[in-house]
Amino acid sequence: MASVFNSSRLAGKTVLVTGSSGGIGAETALLFARAGANLILTARRQAQLDEVAAKARESGVTVSTHIVDMRDRKAIKAFAESAGRVDILVNNAGMVLGTEHVGQIAEDDVQTMFDTNVLGLISLTQIFVNVFKKQNSGHIINLGSIAGKEAYAGGSIYCATKHAVSAFNGSLLRELVSTPIRVTQICPGMVETEFSVTRFRGDREKADKVYEGVQPLVAYDIAEEIVWAASRPDHINIADVLIFPKAQAAAGVVHRGGYEKK
Structure with a gap:
């Protein structure tokens, strides 16, 4: 662990991680805990959140959990006002629903993805930007995606939300350049988590086909990059990171075969 970051x-x-009941959020929380950081964890699934919190407490750190739906701006505001001291905000919560093309996309799916991926992230960040300004310190880490850098068929709404996050991150970086607050965007490519299962509405067989013939990234790989970025010396800001598995070169450029899944 010492070779990855300076714990x-x-x-x-104190690190606040949204969407921390599984996947990248859970692994990020556990890695921060191993580095000695206290945690504030939010998600919608209490049982899974409790499991992550219990594992994190094994590192001897303080952990609090909160059920927060990122689509509910009133709930976000109420939570943030009671959260206490936060040094690092990791905006990890996000989702994708379906692969329908434009013209067949359900309006409810559009609303859910924008509310979760964009509007919730912005609401929470607006609150903590002001908190960090008063503290004269802080770090905002936004989970982007290759989908925020290039579009692909069947992902119009998700790509639109992640392009919005990227634009928001870029503006925020420029607005805060005269402050001690750091702003980072971490953009994963192909990562094997429950994310694809959600995309295919619970169809694990379809989700598994996404990774056939490829050794994809896993949640821990992205957690390492998040914690590494957070552990840089104060004068360094990791502004934007794009992370691919070796067999990927773009959203739609993936070499299948020649790499065995390990």
């Missing part, structure tokens, strides 16, 4: 810079800090 001494994170010890005693």
Whole structure:
């Protein structure tokens, strides 16, 4: 672990991770805990959140859990006002629903993805930008995606939400350049988590086909990059990171075969 990041810079800090009941959010929370950071964890699934919190407490850190739906701006505001001290905000919560093409996309799916991926993220960030300005310190880490850098068929709404996150992150970076607050975007490519199962509405067989013939990234790989970015010296800001598995070169450029899944 010491070779990945300097954990001494994170010890005693408090990290808020949204969407931390599974996948990248859960692995990020656990890795921060191993580095000695206290945690504030949010998600919609209490049982899974409790499991992550229990594992994180094994590292001897303080962990609090909160059920927060990122689509509910009143709930976000109420939570943020009671959260206490936060040093690092990891905006991880996000989702994708379906692969329908434009013209066949359900309006409810459009609303859910924008509310979760964009509007909830913006609402929470607006609150903590002001908190960090008062503290004269802080770090905002936004989970982007290759979908925020290039579009692909069957992903119009998800791509639109992640392009919005990327634009928001870029504006925020420029607005805060005169402050001590750091702003980072982490953009994964192909990562094997429950994310694809959600995309295919619970059809695991379809989700598994996405990764056939490829050794994809896993949640821990992205967690390492998040925690590494957070552990840089104060004068360094990791502004934007794009992470692919070796067999990927773009959203639609994937070499299948020649790499065995490990």
